[in-house]
Amino acid sequence: MESELPLDKFLTTYARSVQVMISSPITRVNADLLRLLPALKLVATPTAGVNNIDLVECRQRGISVTTSGSEFSEDVADIAIGLLIDVQRKISAADRYVRTRLWTSKGEYPLGFKLGGKRVGIVGLGNIGSEVAKRLEAFGCIVSYNSKRKKQALPYLFYSNVHELAANTDALIICCALTDQTRHMINKEVLSALGREGVIVNVGRGAIIDEKELVRCLVHGEIGGADLDVFENEPHVPQELFALDNVVLSPHKAALTPESFERSNRIVIANLEAFFSNKPSVSPFNG
Amino acid sequence: MESELPLDKFLTTYARSVQVMISSPITRVNADLLRLLPALKLVATPTAGVNNIDLVECRQRGISVTTSGSEFSEDVADIAIGLLIDVQRKISAADRYVRTRLWTSKGEYPLGFKLGGKRVGIVGLGNIGSEVAKRLEAFGCIVSYNSKRKKQALPYLFYSNVHELAANTDALIICCALTDQTRHMINKEVLSALGREGVIVNVGRGAIIDEKELVRCLVHGEIGGADLDVFENEPHVPQELFALDNVVLSPHKAALTPESFERSNRIVIANLEAFFSNKPSVSPFNG
Numbered sequence: 001m002e003s004e005l006p007l008d009k010f011l012t013t014y015a016r017s018v019q020v021m022i023s024s025p026i027t028r029v030n031a032d033l034l035r036l037l038p039a040l041k042l043v044a045t046p047t048a049g050v051n052n053i054d055l056v057e058c059r060q061r062g063i064s065v066t067t068s069g070s071e072f073s074e075d076v077a078d079i080a081i082g083l084l085i086d087v088q089r090k091i092s093a094a095d096r097y098v099r100t101r102l103w104t105s106k107g108e109y110p111l112g113f114k115l116g117g118k119r120v121g122i123v124g125l126g127n128i129g130s131e132v133a134k135r136l137e138a139f140g141c142i143v144s145y146n147s148k149r150k151k152q153a154l155p156y157l158f159y160s161n162v163h164e165l166a167a168n169t170d171a172l173i174i175c176c177a178l179t180d181q182t183r184h185m186i187n188k189e190v191l192s193a194l195g196r197e198g199v200i201v202n203v204g205r206g207a208i209i210d211e212k213e214l215v216r217c218l219v220h221g222e223i224g225g226a227d228l229d230v231f232e233n234e235p236h237v238p239q240e241l242f243a244l245d246n247v248v249l250s251p252h253k254a255a256l257t258p259e260s261f262e263r264s265n266r267i268v269i270a271n272l273e274a275f276f277s278n279k280p281s282v283s284p285f286n287g
Numbered sequence: 288m289e290s291e292l293p294l295d296k297f298l299t300t301y302a303r304s305v306q307v308m309i310s311s312p313i314t315r316v317n318a319d320l321l322r323l324l325p326a327l328k329l330v331a332t333p334t335a336g337v338n339n340i341d342l343v344e345c346r347q348r349g350i351s352v353t354t355s356g357s358e359f360s361e362d363v364a365d366i367a368i369g370l371l372i373d374v375q376r377k378i379s380a381a382d383r384y385v386r387t388r389l390w391t392s393k394g395e396y397p398l399g400f401k402l403g404g405k406r407v408g409i410v411g412l413g414n415i416g417s418e419v420a421k422r423l424e425a426f427g428c429i430v431s432y433n434s435k436r437k438k439q440a441l442p443y444l445f446y447s448n449v450h451e452l453a454a455n456t457d458a459l460i461i462c463c464a465l466t467d468q469t470r471h472m473i474n475k476e477v478l479s480a481l482g483r484e485g486v487i488v489n490v491g492r493g494a495i496i497d498e499k500e501l502v503r504c505l506v507h508g509e510i511g512g513a514d515l516d517v518f519e520n521e522p523h524v525p526q527e528l529f530a531l532d533n534v535v536l537s538p539h540k541a542a543l544t545p546e547s548f549e550r551s552n553r554i555v556i557a558n559l560e561a562f563f564s565n566k567p568s569v570s571p572f573n574g
Contacts, residue, residue, distance in 0.1 A: 075376075078402045078426060082372030089362075089544070091369050091537060092379040098536040099529045103522040109538045114546035115365045138425035139365060235390040242386045249385040250378060251396045257376075259401035 011036040020044065020275060022268060029053040034061060044271045046264040048072050048128070048255060050285050051178040051205060066271040068264040069283030070127035072255035077131035079254035080173050080203045081139075083227030084120070086248045087199050088113045088171075093245040116140035121169035123162055123186075124176025124204065125151055132173055144169060147176075162186070166193040171201065178205035186210065191217045199225040199246075203254045206231040215240050218247060229254040298323040307331065307562060309555060316340040321348060329568075331558045333551040335359045335415070335542060337572050338465040338492055353558040355551040356570030357414035359542035364418035366541035367460050367490045368426075370514030371407070373535045374486050375400045375458075380532040403427035408456035410449055410473075411463025411491065412438055419460055431456060434463075449473070453480040458488065465492035473497065478504045486512040486533075490541045493518040502527050505534060516541040 003010050011033075020042045023029050029043055034057050043053055044066045058065055086092050089112035097109045120136050122129045122145040133143045133156060144157035146165040151158070159165035162185055166172055172194055176182050186200070186209040194200060200223065202209055211232040217223045218241065225246035231237050234252055241247050270282040290297050298320075307329045310316050316330055321344050330340060331353045345352055373379050376399035384396045407423050409416045409432040420430045420443060431444035433452040438445070446452040449472055453459055459481055463469050473487070473496040481487060487510065489496055498519040504510045505528065512533035518524050521539055528534050557569040 074403045074427065075401060078372055079376055079378075081426075082369060082376055082378050085365055085369030086373065086378055089366055089369055089540075091366075091373055091535065092382045094538055094540065095379045095536050096383075098524055098538050103524070103538045107522075109540060111540065111543050111545055111548070114362060114544040116361045117546075135422075135425045138422045139368075140361065235394075237385055237390070248378065249382050251381055251385050251390045253376075253381065253396060253398065256398050257401040258398055259404075261398075 008036060020272060022046070022272075023053065025049060025052055027052060029058075031057045034058070034063070042066065042271070042275050044268050044275075046261075046268045048076070049177065049205065055285070064275075064281060065285040066268075066281045066283050067285050068260075068267050071264045071267055071283075072260050073127040073131045075257050075260050076128045076175070076203050076254040077135055079229060079250065080128075080132050080175065080201055081135045083201050083203070083229065083248050083250065084171060084173065084199070085115060087201070087225040087227045087246065088115055088118075090245070092248050096245075117142070118170045119144065119168065120171045120173060121145060121159070121165040122156075123147075123165065123172060123174045123208075124182075125154070125156070126175065126177075128203070129173075129175040130154075132175060163190050163193050166190045166198070167195075169194070170197065171199045174200070174202040174204040174208050176204050176208065178208055182208050184208070184210040186214070188213045188217075191223055194223050196222060197224045199223070199227070201227040203229045206234065211238065218244055295323060307559060309333070309559075310340065312336060312339055314339060316345075318344045321345070321350070329353065329558070329562050331555050331562075333548075333555045335363070336464065336492065342572070351562075351568060352572040353555075353568045353570050354572050355547075355554050358551045358554055358570075359547050360414040360418045362544050362547050363415045363462070363490050363541040364422055366516060366537065367415075367419050367462065367488055368422045370488050370490070370516065370535055370537065371458060371460065371486070372402060374488070374512040374514045374533065375402055375405075377532070379535050383532075404429065405457045406431065406455065407458045407460060408432060408446070408452040409443075410452065410459060410461045410495075411469075412441070412443070413462065413464075415490070416460075416462040417441070419462060450477050450480050453477045453485070454482075456481070457484065458486045461487070461489040461491040461495050463491050463495065465495055469495050471495070471497040473501070475500045475504075478510055481510055483509060484511045486510070486514070488514040490516045493521065498525065505531055 017039050018037055019039050023043050023045045025047045031054055040063050042064045046068055048068050094109045118141050120141045122132055125145040125147040136143050146159045146162045215238045227248040229250040230252050274281055304326050305324055306326050310330050310332045312334045318341055327350050329351045333355055335355050381396050405428050407428045409419055412432040412434040423430050433446045433449045502525045514535040516537040517539050561568055
């Protein structure tokens with residue numbers, strides 16, 4: 001149903017009895033919105049991220065939140081690895097080189113770097129991070145991680161803070177959620193610890209990195225390169241990055257394939273079915 | 288030593304007693320050249336490919352050939368996977384989209400395809416092919432292959448001909464050597480069996496694919512996409528490809544990282560040491 005009413009008017013007129021909301025990643029489910037939906041009991045999002053949802057307010061109002069669970073983890077991990085190979089071996093940059101006919105006129109393109117043996121640090125070893133780690137092992141990378149807590153069952157080296165992780169790795173892959181704790185967690189000090197040869201891959205959320213600082217480091221050659229699927233103010237991308245060959249820019253699409261879309265829609269339906277038949281959620285958010 | 292003499296004159300003057308030649312990948316070690324080097328006993332190449340060397344003539348003259356062995360296999364496999372992810376998930380094309388500011392002006396970029404569950408066929412399951420297979424398993428791909436003979440020890444599905452392999456896979460990765468048997472092995476029929484959704488990755492040699500036919504198939508949408516590190520007449524790349532977004536072009540650099548360069552030089556030296564002390568080669572070519 002489309003309506004010409006303003007959202008608040010529309011909701012108070014039609015939505016006072018709504019029990020379930022299916023939210024898109026761009027809907028801001030904040031306190032103002034929740035106040036207009038007094039009967040709401042469930043917010044079901046077909047994505048993995050919940051940074052658009054005020055989780056504290058939901059908890060206080062007894063509203064459950066479900067996500068796509070681990071459904072997109074494989075896609076995100078694939079992109080993370082694709083981006084890492086790209087920046088290490090200069091795939092996109094070399095493609096530009098060939099397409100602009102420089103291979104013929106200027107000769108060989110500079111070499112990239114080997115993946116095997118490189119120390120790769122994963123920030124956030126949840127569903128996505130674990131899939132990334134599994135793939136990195138097949139490439140002969142040495143995997144370490146930072147996470148809220150040490151995962152005893154996993155063989156990777158744990159660092160209790162991200163600064164120490166950055167100081168001991170050749171590449172950082174950001175896979176964690178954006179929360180008040182992780183906002184701008186990758187700051188000047190962490191980037192400086194990563195160093196001139198280090199590269200950073202972000203498939204989490206843009207604001208986990210202090211973007212201004214990242215741009216400064218890249219422009220001044222203070223880190224080796226960056227692969228970014230996410231940015232602080234999407235679709236705005238800092239234009240200083242457009243001129244850099246050690247950067248791969250991806251329009252926030254790590255989690256998106258038609259195959260996963262279909263599966264995540266099925267998960268939303270399963271969560272709705274569970275809700276209306278008083279069963280536990282298929283994929284509750286455990287923040 | 289540099290000399291202004293023409294090559295044949297130089298060789299007959301100075302090189303009649305030369306026992307060992309270190310050949311570069313662009314040196315054509317053919318019958319004409321070998322005739323000028325009557326004392327030659329070893330051609331040591333710091334690469335994996337030997338298609339620049341007349342192996343029949345070498346065998347007849349009792350000349351051994353050594354290669355870099357499996358030294359570059361990991362690098363080549365990394366690029367093969369990087370290219371496959373790139374074309375499936377549209378990494379280079381999306382990077383172009385962001386850099387030309389289309390994300391801001393035109394909105395979302397089309398989705399790519401999931402890697403997990405895809406049937407990937409490897410053509411040539413030698414050192415490189417095996418490294419590719421190992422990586423594909425970590426991505427949840429279903430691996431099959433075509434090779435001179437079935438490898439009993441490996442769990443992948445074997446197809447005795449490449450046409451049948453193409454008909455039963457979503458992506459083909461060409462990892463075999465260029466020989467008289469494999470020249471233009473990927474022809475019109477094989478590409479047609481791969482089909483409109485199928486993609487092809489070539490990290491072998493350009494002439495293994497009938498390039499004209501490949502370009503025709505890509506231009507007419509008869510196959511889904513291509514990732515090419517090698518071409519028939521390098522550095523010439525068919526210019527019809529420059530306009531296509533479902534193609535990733537790489538300037539023949541799959542095997543090249545500084546790390547592997549250094550290791551392959553060490554292998555050349557080990558082969559020379561073995562030769563001069565009458566020991567078996569470290570990495571003989573077994574054609």
